[in-house]
Amino acid sequence: TNANVNCTIYTYDIDIINRNPFYVRLKLNDSFTSVFIDEFTKVLRVFNIFNDVNPSTKNFQSLNSLIIRSDNGAIGQHLPSEFGKLKYLSTLELSDIKNLEDLPNDIEYLVSVLSLTLQNIPNLSRIPDESIGKLTQLRTFNLTDLPNLSTIPTTINNFQQLNKFEITKTSITILDLIGLGSLYYLKITFNSLLETIAIKNMPLSFIDVRNNDELLTFNIQNLYYLQTLNVLSNKKLNSLNIANVTCNSYTIPSIVDNPQLNTIELKNMSGLTNLEINSLSSLKLISFDTLESLFNVSIRFNPQLQTITFINTPSINYLDLSQCNLATFPESILQLKSLINLIMTSNQLSTLPSTLQNDLPNLQVLNLANNNFQGNIFQPALFNIREL
Structure with missing residues (x-):
């Protein structure tokens, strides 16, 4: 049964803890039901409830942190309204709760919450838009293992202090994030119904998008300081468009194992070197x-590659187009006036542009092994080439 105690008959919060019908460690532990009590005020500040009966929280309105993991069915379809009285909470985590279907509207009173985690709540389908939009101090927001959640809050743009946002294993179909002015970490993974992602106008430095099996399009615009971009194992991803992004000089985007990806367009990516x-x-x-x-x-x-275009890329020094099944030399390469190394091995080339030497005056290394050339292909001769 739930603990249902009346704190008015007790002097300190520890008296309430001592009368709960389960073992509570008085030394805070991240793996067991435990508490932290302010030794001077005797007020309970942190309560971790792991795999235990859920006590009433109305007795602990000075809580700063509340973590409930594995409630054993003690919580019903709705959280009690007393949650709205935890006005000093800065951390709230609800995990492994079987029956919960929504968050209460009273969550709007938790205005001090900095970190909110909702994880492995199989029946959660509703987060009240207007109420959660009042949590304007939120820094970390995790939505994980929520298979019945189909949308993020429409008031997401109220979270202008949000730094970290994770969306994993939900039923969200469209994700449109615009203008979150403090967001630097974004993880979007294993969302089985997600089809479209659009990210605009943010200072993101870390983006991880992977294993979203229905994702078709991914658009990124106007990011200020991108350091890490992972686009991995999205089975149906068809197009990737990135525009107006400032990168760290060490940024190397990882775009791997996206078997249906046929179009990549990159525009105005300052700072990207590799x-x-x-x-x-x-x-x-x-x-x-x-x-x-x-x-x-x-x-x-990339055996299906047909079109490659370079516009205003004056610093490219090294270009490797090996094993792309190219039958004709891409004319756009001739725009790369700084090109020194050109590797085009194992393609289907049979001719080279006659203007190659004039158009690529700095070319020194040219590797064309395993193509379909016959006879003397260097007409006129390439005097600048040092290595063939």
Whole structure:
């Protein structure tokens, strides 16, 4: 049965704890039911409830942190309204709760919450938009293992202090995030119904998008300081568009194991120096437009590649287009006036542009092994080449 005590007959919070019908450790522990009590005021500040009967929280209105993991069915379809009285909470985690279907509207009174985690709550389908929109101090928001949750709160833009946001294993279908002015960490993984992601106008430094099996399009615009971009194992991803993004000089986007990805468009990505786009079996088009810092480019093992475009990429020094099944030399390469190393092994090339030497005056290394050339292909001769 639930503990249902009346704190008015007790002098201190510890008296209430001592009368709960389960063992509570008075030394805080991240793995067991335990508490932290302010030794001077005797007020309970942190309560971790792990795999135990859920006590009434109305007796502990000075709580700063409440974590409930595995309630053994003690919590019903709705949280008690007393949750709205925990006005000093800064951390709230609800995990492994079988019956809970929604959050109460009274959550709007938890205005001090900095971290909110909802995890492995199989029946949760509703987060009240207006109420949760009042939590404007929120810094961390985790939505994990919520298979009945189909939308994020429409008031998400109220979270202008939000730093970290995770969406994993939900039923969300469309994700449109715009203008979260403090968000630097975003993780979107294993959302089986998610089809579209749009991210705009944020200072994101870390993005991880992976294993979203129905994802078709992914658009990124106007990011201020991108350091890590992972786009991995999204089975149906068809197009990736990135525009107006400032990168860290050490940023190397990881775009791997997206078997249906056929279009990648990159525009105005300042600071990006290195890029590898390898082993995408359906890639047909990739374009680079105004990537002025881009230095090394590797586009290998992409057997369906048909179109590659370079516009205003003046710093490219190294380009590897090996094993892309190219039958004709991409004319856009001739725009790369700083190119020194060009690797195009194991393609289907049979001719080279006659203007190659004039258009690529700095070219020194040219590797064309395993193509379909016959006879003397260097007409006129390439005097600048030091290595063939």
